[in-house]
Amino acid sequence: MNYVVQRLLTFPLILLGVSILVFVSIRLIPGDAITAMLGTEAGLLTPAQRETLAAYFGIDQPIWSQYLRWLGGLFSGDLGISSIYGKPVLTVVLERFPLTLQLSLMSMAISLSVGIPLGVLAASRNERPSDLLVRVLAMLGQSTPSFVIGILTIYVLSVFFGFVPAMGTFTPFFADPLASFGQLIFPAITLGFAFAASVTRITRSAMLDVLSDDYVRTARSKGASPGSVIWRHALPNALIPVVTLSGVEFGYLLGGAVIVEQIFALPGLGRLVLDAITQRDYALVQGTILFIAFNFLVVNLLVDLAYVALDPRIRIGGDNGQNGFRISPSSLRPHRCRDHRALSPRGHSGVARLDAT
Amino acid sequence: MTPHDPLKLFAIDRLKGPNGTYWFGTDLLGRDAFSRLIIGIRQSMIIAFAAVGIATLAGTIIGLLSAWWGGIWDGIFMRIMDVLLAFPAILLALLIIAIVGPGTMTSVAAIAIVYTPIFARVVRGPALSLKQRDFVDAARTFGSSQGFILSRHLLLNLVAPLAVQVTLALAWALLTEAGLSFLGLGTQPPTPSLGLMLAESRNLMQHAPWLMIFPALTIMLGILGFNLTGDALRDILDPRTQRREA
Numbered sequence: 019m020n021y022v023v024q025r026l027l028t029f030p031l032i033l034l035g036v037s038i039l040v041f042v043s044i045r046l047i048p049g050d051a052i053t054a055m056l057g058t059e060a061g062l063l064t065p066a067q068r069e070t071l072a073a074y075f076g077i078d079q080p081i082w083s084q085y086l087r088w089l090g091g092l093f094s095g096d097l098g099i100s101s102i103y104g105k106p107v108l109t110v111v112l113e114r115f116p117l118t119l120q121l122s123l124m125s126m127a128i129s130l131s132v133g134i135p136l137g138v139l140a141a142s143r144n145e146r147p148s149d150l151l152v153r154v155l156a157m158l159g160q161s162t163p164s165f166v167i168g169i170l171t172i173y174v175l176s177v178f179f180g181f182v183p184a185m186g187t188f189t190p191f192f193a194d195p196l197a198s199f200g201q202l203i204f205p206a207i208t209l210g211f212a213f214a215a216s217v218t219r220i221t222r223s224a225m226l227d228v229l230s231d232d233y234v235r236t237a238r239s240k241g242a243s244p245g246s247v248i249w250r251h252a253l254p255n256a257l258i259p260v261v262t263l264s265g266v267e268f269g270y271l272l273g274g275a276v277i278v279e280q281i282f283a284l285p286g287l288g289r290l291v292l293d294a295i296t297q298r299d300y301a302l303v304q305g306t307i308l309f310i311a312f313n314f315l316v317v318n319l320l321v322d323l324a325y326v327a328l329d330p331r332i333r334i335g336g337d338n339g340q341n342g343f344r345i346s347p348s349s350l351r352p353h354r355c356r357d358h359r360a361l362s363p364r365g366h367s368g369v370a371r372l373d374a375t
Numbered sequence: 376m377t378p379h380d381p382l383k384l385f386a387i388d389r390l391k392g393p394n395g396t397y398w399f400g401t402d403l404l405g406r407d408a409f410s411r412l413i414i415g416i417r418q419s420m421i422i423a424f425a426a427v428g429i430a431t432l433a434g435t436i437i438g439l440l441s442a443w444w445g446g447i448w449d450g451i452f453m454r455i456m457d458v459l460l461a462f463p464a465i466l467l468a469l470l471i472i473a474i475v476g477p478g479t480m481t482s483v484a485a486i487a488i489v490y491t492p493i494f495a496r497v498v499r500g501p502a503l504s505l506k507q508r509d510f511v512d513a514a515r516t517f518g519s520s521q522g523f524i525l526s527r528h529l530l531l532n533l534v535a536p537l538a539v540q541v542t543l544a545l546a547w548a549l550l551t552e553a554g555l556s557f558l559g560l561g562t563q564p565p566t567p568s569l570g571l572m573l574a575e576s577r578n579l580m581q582h583a584p585w586l587m588i589f590p591a592l593t594i595m596l597g598i599l600g601f602n603l604t605g606d607a608l609r610d611i612l613d614p615r616t617q618r619r620e621a
Contacts, residue, residue: 028457035458046474157606161599163550165557166591169573173580173587273463277554281577291466292558295473303473311462 097305107305118286122271128210137221159215168208168281205282224256265321273310377410400585411567423548426486434494442502456492477560535612546601
């Protein structure tokens with residue numbers, strides 16, 4: 019079947035599965051919902067009051083009808099009421115989203131502007147000292163958890179520079195771009211660091227692939243300058259896997275950088291999930307996780323479609339990776355592993371990291 | 376194994392820097408950081424190995440059966456795996472922890488569940504193509520049992536990609552475990568764990584940086600070790616990448 023059609027058809031199916039999983043898992047939590055909502059005060063309720071409340075929240079209905087009601091609510095944007103904030107879950111989530119979005123964009127920008135030049139440099143000086151240095155740094159970068167980088171950043175800043183990053187609040191970008199930028203720059207560096215390492219690795223490996231291709235040799239032999247061969251002829255083709263990697267990474271980042279947001283005390287989506295879990299606000303847990311999973315799925319879908327646009331062979335579906343026309347590491351090919359996590363936990367170069375999350 | 380009891384409070388020696396008695400110093404409560412680190416490493420490794428072990432087993436079985444039975448079973452299994460993959464990994468772990476409550480067993484379960492679909496995918500792909508190879512047909516005509524074909528002919532041919540994946544998964548599990556306990560949702564105090572030690576050191580970093588530096592370095596080294604092993608294994612086992620370190 020055509021890859022695009024297949025991908026578009028399974029999308030709503032997976033979304034439905036995700037909603038069932040989230041719904042059921044929240045219902046699996048021991049104890050009834052009314053006790054969970056009221057805490058110790060639930061002990062003061064008479065049985066009649068309990069029944070009224072159960073009827074009010076619809077939890078006296080069988081589980082499938084509860085699910086259908088909940089699903090119906092989702093379509094009109096009704097994710098329930100958060101018990102911590104006393105506001106609709108969607109409102110709370112949308113309040114937190116701008117920070118996470120801006121943080122994701124900033125760390126993407128940082129990692130791409132560091133990773134791509136480094137990867138190109140390493141590939142063009144294959145097996146020379148500068149290549150080895152970049153490779154060692156990239157490996158170290160990928161093996162350093164974001165919370166270690168975050169803590170070290172704060173340590174260095176506060177101990178050596180007497181500077182403590184602003185924490186706890188967030189100025190929206192459109193209110194004061196500079197302040198907002200300043201608040202997020204260190205968390206963005208923290209997040210971007212680890213991702214820069216994987217961008218470097220994937221760029222290097224893709225560049226090495228491309229540089230050994232015939233058309234690059236042709237370009238060289240017709241007298242194109244080394245710089246022009248690398249930047250004009252080779253890099254555009256080598257960037258295809260980088261685009262895929264970035265898309266997948268962006269999906270992760272949008273899911274909220276739970277740990278980094280926690281370290282820098284940023285009120286983003288990841289921290290919202292964490293607070294909701296520790297304070298047992300189940301409607302909020304459910305709503306936020308659903309929102310994040312939705313974003314994640316949409317971004318993944320867009321990445322796969324972008325890949326098809328960039329690499330026409332997938333559209334035809336006949337490529338089996340053996341036609342000698344290599345433009346990307348095989349592990350990134352969507353037709354081989356549609357979800358990019360299939361071959362490697364972090365979805366890309368095979369090396370594990372816990373960056374965004 | 377440890378020079379001191381990792382839980383014992385040496386009240387007079389609180390927040391001592393690294394010295395001959397307490398190699399990596401002591402924490403706010405006067406506990407020996409070196410002993411805690413050793414127990415923490417053990418804790419992290421147990422969780423990582425247990426979780427990856429379960430995930431490998433479950434993922435391999437699901438992937439193999441999915442490929443072998445095909446048809447509707449393949450569809451059902453793989454759609455369930457797709458749903459699990461639709462969550463950013465740590466969120467799925469957090470969702471599971473939200474249900475069961477934090478703890479060592481929960482960490483193992485959460486990491487295992489997060490990782491199972493990845494193994495299922497890794498196994499299913501190659502298993503599908505192996506299934507159509509002549510030697511499998513030959514085995515069938517000999518009258519080999521399904522179990523024998525699955526374990527001998529399919530599984531043995533999948534050992535190489537699995538080995539790579541297991542090593543990388545261990546690095547990832549170590550990271551997740553450290554991350555979860557750093558958030559206070561993994562190993563619960565007073566049991567020492569690397570992530571927890573790091574989290575506790577945050578408020579003291581100006582006065583006692585050693586409490587932060589040693590656990591941080593340990594986590595990095597552990598992950599680096601698994602990552603390097605995984606990379607090397609892939610280069611050795613996968614002929615396509617033989618001349619290249621991705």
